[in-house]
Amino acid sequence: MSSLVSGPLPKEVLLHSCCAPCSAAILEWLLQNGVRPTIFFYNPNIYPVKEYLIRKNELDRYAQSLGIRVIDGDYRHDLWRLAVIGLEKEPERGRRCLACFKHRLLVTAECAKREGIELYTTTLAGSRWKRAEQIREAAAHAKSLIPESTYWDVNWKKGRLQERRGVLLKENGFYNQQYCGCEFSMGHLTEEQRIEILRR
Numbered sequence: 001m002s003s004l005v006s007g008p009l010p011k012e013v014l015l016h017s018c019c020a021p022c023s024a025a026i027l028e029w030l031l032q033n034g035v036r037p038t039i040f041f042y043n044p045n046i047y048p049v050k051e052y053l054i055r056k057n058e059l060d061r062y063a064q065s066l067g068i069r070v071i072d073g074d075y076r077h078d079l080w081r082l083a084v085i086g087l088e089k090e091p092e093r094g095r096r097c098l099a100c101f102k103h104r105l106l107v108t109a110e111c112a113k114r115e116g117i118e119l120y121t122t123t124l125a126g127s128r129w130k131r132a133e134q135i136r137e138a139a140a141h142a143k144s145l146i147p148e149s150t151y152w153d154v155n156w157k158k159g160r161l162q163e164r165r166g167v168l169l170k171e172n173g174f175y176n177q178q179y180c181g182c183e184f185s186m187g188h189l190t191e192e193q194r195i196e197i198l199r200r
Contacts, residue, residue, distance in 0.1 A: 004029065004159035012036040013152055014071075014120040016108040018043055020058040021176050022123040024168040025161040027066060039063055040111050040120070042073030044080040045100050046181040050200040058175050071111060079103075080182075088184055093131050096184065101138035109142035109149040119152040126156030126165070129180065 013030065015037045017023040023039070030037045041059055046052040052075055063070045083103040087096035105122065112120040124130050132155065139151035169176060178193060179185045186194055 004156075004161070005033075005154055009033055009035050010119050010152065012038065012117055012119075014038050014040050014108065014112045014115065014117045016040050016042065016104065016120060016122040016124070017059055018123050018127075018181070019055045019177065020062045020172070021165060021169045021174045022126055023059060024062065024172065024174070025164040026123055026126055026156050027063075027068065028164065028168070029159065029161065031066070037068055038115065038117060039068055039070045040073060040108055041070055042104055042107050042111070043181060044074070044076045045104070046075075047077060047183040048198060048200070049075065049077070051177070051181075051197060054175055054200070055177065055181075062172060062174070071115070073107060073111070084182075084184075090184075092180070092185055092187075093129070093134070097130070098134045098137060100182070101134055102141045105135075105138045105151070106142045106145060109139075109146040109151075112149040113146055117149075119150050121152040121154055121156075123156065125154060126161060128157060128162065 013035055015023065015026065017039045027037055039059070041056055043052065046055060060070055080103060084096050084099045087099055090096035101124065108120050108122065122135065125132065125135050136153060139153070142149065143151065179189060
């Protein structure tokens with residue numbers, strides 16, 4: 001899996017993480033290749049708050065088992081709603097997702113600067129449901145505002161990490177969510193699934 005990245009590897013990186021299932025294979029790769037990760041959990045898009053806490057607690061549990069530090073970002077769903085205002089009816093992978101990525105990666109870049117970590121990356125780049133060009137555009141936006149931080153552009157879908165993700169999901173018994181996170185991404189769920197999520 002070391003062929004995933006060409007050139008020298010950094011000593012440390014801030015990993016913006018959306019959840020444990022999407023983080024496990026990436027964290028494993030980083031540790032196996034001598035890169036020290038610090039996790040930043042900043043996902044104010046997740047709705048409702050109980051769903052947010054389930055995902056956060058699952059990641060905290062896994063990170064603790066690996067001895068990895070987790071920085072907990074604030075859950076400010078109201079600020080996230082402002083970031084995507086007017087885009088509520090956009091389809092998945094559309095303009096709303098880009099605005100969401102811009103918001104989350106800007107806050108991640110701010111965290112990297114504050115922590116003195118030169119590079120940051122995101123588990124979003126490992127999802128087959130996310131558009132890589134949108135993530136890169138969001139990172140470029142963050143760079144324009146926080147020039148001291150640099151996005152480590154790695155395609156975390158490669159290097160058989162997608163396959164490894166599935167293995168680690170089963171091995172660790174992770175909670176595996178049924179939708180991306182925000183209330184606008186729940187459209188494909190059945191009425192029963194939506195009711196179950198909202199009743200938690």
